Amino acid sequence: MIDLHYWTTPNGHKITMFLEETGLPYRIFPVKIGAGEQFKPSFLKISPNNRIPAMVDNEPAGGGAPISIFESGAILLYLAEKTGNFLPKDLRGRTETIQWLFWQMANLGPMLGQNHHFRTYAAEKLTYAINRYVNETNRLYGVLDKRLADRAFVAGDYSIADMASYPWIVPYERQGQNLDDFPHLKRWFEAIRARPATVRAYEKAKAINTQATMSDEAKKILFGQTAASVAAAAR
Numbered sequence: 001m002i003d004l005h006y007w008t009t010p011n012g013h014k015i016t017m018f019l020e021e022t023g024l025p026y027r028i029f030p031v032k033i034g035a036g037e038q039f040k041p042s043f044l045k046i047s048p049n050n051r052i053p054a055m056v057d058n059e060p061a062g063g064g065a066p067i068s069i070f071e072s073g074a075i076l077l078y079l080a081e082k083t084g085n086f087l088p089k090d091l092r093g094r095t096e097t098i099q100w101l102f103w104q105m106a107n108l109g110p111m112l113g114q115n116h117h118f119r120t121y122a123a124e125k126l127t128y129a130i131n132r133y134v135n136e137t138n139r140l141y142g143v144l145d146k147r148l149a150d151r152a153f154v155a156g157d158y159s160i161a162d163m164a165s166y167p168w169i170v171p172y173e174r175q176g177q178n179l180d181d182f183p184h185l186k187r188w189f190e191a192i193r194a195r196p197a198t199v200r201a202y203e204k205a206k207a208i209n210t211q212a213t214m215s216d217e218a219k220k221i222l223f224g225q226t227a228a229s230v231a232a233a234a235r
């Protein structure tokens, strides 16, 4: 059994998308990040960066003690290796997939996250910061669109590289983007959106989090963090 410590955000959806594809048995432990549950000592033990998702595999290959993992890219890679799915076995296919997985982790996630922050959440609307991240989002959409111009998926067949990127494209309107400007990306997006496993993953999220907006209290918890926040949690 897999224990998934999760909240209903893009990085959380990556993992439910994978698990729903494979049918691997799992249970969800919701971590309400707007309520500060990511600072619970029991969660910090498996996710020292106080971020979701984190996962515990109670039945790792070869037996032994459970294995815990944080960082969504590391979790996807672990699950792909565990199940033998969604990561090619040949050297070239595997390298391509891991390369695009890292591209998502280092670019698409962090930059679009800043876009959400400055465009939607920040109380002060800073034109420079908004333009910077909306433009960078636009550039990254362009990179993905070009990559998808002559292939169905990011790297070979549907893989963990696609599962990593898709949830970040879902809020494209909120990121100030128009999918019609990126026809290959749009075709890829619609194909993944229609997959039964994707539909199930997003339905699960809706059932777990019924609150659509972020409260001022949640903003304080999420956007006021310093090293002292983690130190205080350990006391």
Ligand SMILES: N[C@@H](CCC(=O)N[C@@H](CS)C(=O)NCC(=O)O)C(=O)O
Pocket: 009, 010, 011, 012, 033, 038, 050, 051, 052, 053, 070, 071, 072, 073, 109, 221, 222
């Ligand atoms: N690079 C990390 C990023 C994880 C991340 O930023 N998670 C957010 C939700 S999408 C979170 O847990 N935020 C809680 C907080 O900011 O305290 C990953 O991909 O797992």
